[in-house]
Amino acid sequence: MNEYDAHAIEKKWQSVWEAEQTFHVDNPAPGTAPDDEHFYMLEMLPYPSGSLHMGHVLNYTLGDVVTHFKRRNGCKVLRPMGFDSFGLPAENAAIKDGGHPLEITERNMEAIRVQMRLMGWAIDWQREVSAHEPTYYRWTQWLFLKFFEHGLAYRKAAPVNWCPNDQTVLSNEHVVDGRCWRCGFVVETRNMEQWFFKITAYADQLLDDLETIDWPERTKKIQRQHIGRSEGAEVLFRIEELDRDVAVFTTRPDTLFGATFFVVAPESPLVQALAGGDEEVLTYASIAAARPTEERATREKSGVFTGHYATNPVNGEKLPVWIADYVLMEYGTGAIMAVPAHDERDLEFAKQYDLPVRAVIDEHGRLVGSGEFDGLPWREAIPRIVTWLSGRGRAKPAINYRLRDWSFSRQRYWGCPIPIVYCPEHGAVGVPEDQLPVLLPEVEDYRPKGKPPLASNLDFINTTCPKCGGPAQREADTMDTFVDSSWYFLRYTDPHNEHAPFDRAIADFWMPIDQYIGGIDHAKGHLLYSRFFVKAMNDYDMLGVREPFARLFHQGWVKLAGKRMSKSQGGVSPNELIDRFGADAIRIYILFQGPADQDIDWTPDGIDATVRFIRRLWRVVHEAAARPPSPEGVDTPLARKAHETIARVTDDVDRRFVFNTPIAAVMELVNELSKAPDDPAARFAAETAVSVLQPWTPHVAEELWGVLGHDSRLWEAAWPVADETMLQRETIELVLQVNGKVRDRVRVPAGLPQDELVAHARASEKVRAHLNGEEGRVIVVPDKLVNIVI
RNA sequence: GCCGAAGUGGCGGAACUGGCAGACGCGCCGGACUCAAAAUCCGGUUCCCUUCGGGGAGUGUGGGUUCGAUUCCCACCUUCGGCACCA
Secondary structure, three states, rough: OOOOOHHHHHHHHHHHHHHOOOOOOOOOOOOOOOOOOEEEEOOOOOOOOOOOOOHHHHHHHHHHHHHHHHHOOOOOOOOOOEEOOOOHHHHHHHHHHHOOHHHHHHHHHHHHHHHHOOOOOOOHHHHHHEOOOOOHHHHHHHHHHHHHHOOOOOEEEEEEEEEEEOOOOOOHEEEEOOEEEOOEEEEEEEEEEEEEOOOHHHHHHHHHHHHHOOHHHHHHHHHHOOOOOOEEEEEEEEEHHHOOOEEEEEEHHHHHHHOEEEEEEOOOOOHHHHHOHHHHHHHHHHHHHOOHHHHHHOOOOOEEEEEEEOOOOOOOOOEEEEOOOOOOOOOOEEEEEEEOOOOOOHHHHHHHHOOOOOOOOOOOOEEEEOOOOOOOOOHHHHHHHHOOOOOOOOEEEEEOOOOOEOOOEEEEOOOEEEEEEEEOOEEEEOOHHHHOOOOOOOOOOOOOOOOOOHOHHHHHHHEEEOOOOEEHHHHHHHEEHHHHOOOOOHHHHOOOOOOOOOOHHHHHOOOOOOOEEEHHHHHHHHHHHHHHHHHHHHHHOOOOOOOOEEEEEEOOEEOOOEOOOOOOOOOOOHHHHHHHOOHHHEEEEEEHHOOOOOOEEEEOOOHHHHHHHHHHHHHHHHHHOOOOOOOOOOOOOOHHHHHHHHHHHHHHHHOOOOOOOOHHEEOOOOHHHHHHHOOOOOOHHHHHHHHHHHHHHHHHHHHHHHHHHOOOOHHHOOOOOOOOOOOOOOEEEEEEEEEOEEEEEEEEOOOHHHHHHHHHHHHHHHHHHHHOOOOOOEEEEOOOOEEEEO
């Protein structure tokens, strides 16, 4: 017997897999109908800003176990990999240390590919795609144009996060506590022309279709909250002096009689008319509108009275009109009726400016001071008041969403160019399809200077209008990288297609993704954007499904000293661990820590133990290999343990989706085997251990499979099936309780009738000692326990 | 503040449907092998009491339901996430 040599074994099998392209899967022949035997396994693709960290190791090892498990259960498994290779970190690294974002990105990608191969992950590398390659972003641009044609991509002026130091717009994710995540400067709100995707058009579908997918409930909740549908009414208030009706949105029309003032957002177009040249009002509005995000988060309210009054349609009362910063222009109509008695924010403002408070709902939840509606429970009053007002043309039912359209233009370099040309005559014109891709040009300086880096390359910017041929200018903004990752899973199905982003029949064969694995931090971003993209593509007949990810799982964070491991915060190097312990040991170790959806506090304690376990397995299997083959259907306690192990591992992966307890189950089997080396089932037990552990430790399992005399490949061997009859116990340990306390245990044949179980209980000396001669009441759980209560 | 998840030995965790709490592993203790060490193997390891037979307590805290609760219900505490002027 040789010593276990992780590196030699891992290198050996990795070369075989690479040479044989073991994990490549072909697309179906044209006309093949989707079947149950195909399985699309996907983990979120990495962002190549450095090398992989332990969080990735957990994520991809999880996916790898599922991949092997499904393959061996007869599925044709698609398990591709790619790179989310556009984005700020590469650009920032280029600015900081010199070099080109492309070189930095590709260097990182190569380092990651090496790591992935060293980990032995079963990936179909022939389908690799990268967001920054023209063959990929050509189709990102094509999709953008498709959306643009349908009005789903559009331009508008909107308030955006602006970092005055970095001179760029920031996405919401890059604003942390009102400050720029990179330089720490307080972020301002600026009104700028931006590109948007009209994701709000799909708000209801994005909400309703959550019912159709198998996702963690907490993730659905985050999305529901983010979409934030709320039902209510739009009510018209009249401002007589301006001769205007102003609509407000409210979810509580039942409180209309309690309105005591009226508030308009500082950014509202009404402000000019309301101010009527009043300097104080205008000054307040402009300052309040430009308030930094950080300050808004303090929730301190301010406002100014405009001198105007709005008429409450329910009772004709004149309400003073204020402009205040706690009313948001982006939500509802940008104006509210204020009911301080029944709204916390209005109350806070009313107290601050000494405005009246009038309660219109009593302690029983019934309306008071509300004219003909007095006495109604407030829930019933809502539709009554809306109906009454709409009869007079002053209200209508309305629905509002918190969800905003997705702002995706970025004033930075390393991203997908937006294929748009601005013509003085024709406005924003899409670049014709046959001119795609619009290649990302070279620039002299990536530094943001208040305008996008692409704007400085005049050869790029100056072009002609596709419609009239006149002089025109290209769009200089690039796309948010979340656009790239909103459809990559479709490109994997048909990665080399030169005529379309993907072939619909092929995509329909593989889609939806049967199992998606990634961090919950993408709940409101990537996971929502991708759902939106798929719905739109389905509407344009490009795709048969309406949801991309049928089943979703979030792995936990791997934390170091309480902090999430990430590239920016450093962490543990997987390479060093592979070097010291081997990939199989790392794979077992990271999954043995606990349930995969729970966070792991990183500690290297115990990695030695996984190596020890593999060595033990190595030794025990070699010993068993020297034994004669186990007879078919051999029935010994060890054989039964092996069948039990098969059943446990299968159930854990297939039904429970847990990956730590199967390792414990195999450890138990190996322990039993090492205690009974001469058992006729020894060889069967060894084969079982190696076979079911294979998804966790594919290299050493393959090697040991050979040691056990197999010429076949374990990675393509059928998953073992437990013999049901071997799982039945012949005897059980009957627990005997008195008053719920365990007093004795006896081994009895399984399946005894209740009265015999009770007889066993009454026969026990230890039970009798606690009965004090009483009969007691008896509770029997067949094949488990007898409890006598006195 | 609102919403959600989680609290089990010295540590990571197990106990899936209300039925033996602590599987498996780490660590620690003791032993075997060895001139010695490493490696390996064997045994022990929730806490308290014990006349060594056993007895008592115990799954964040306090209550409840039940013959029986880590598991179900109520309240609270702690930790970690999400949202945070969304009318």
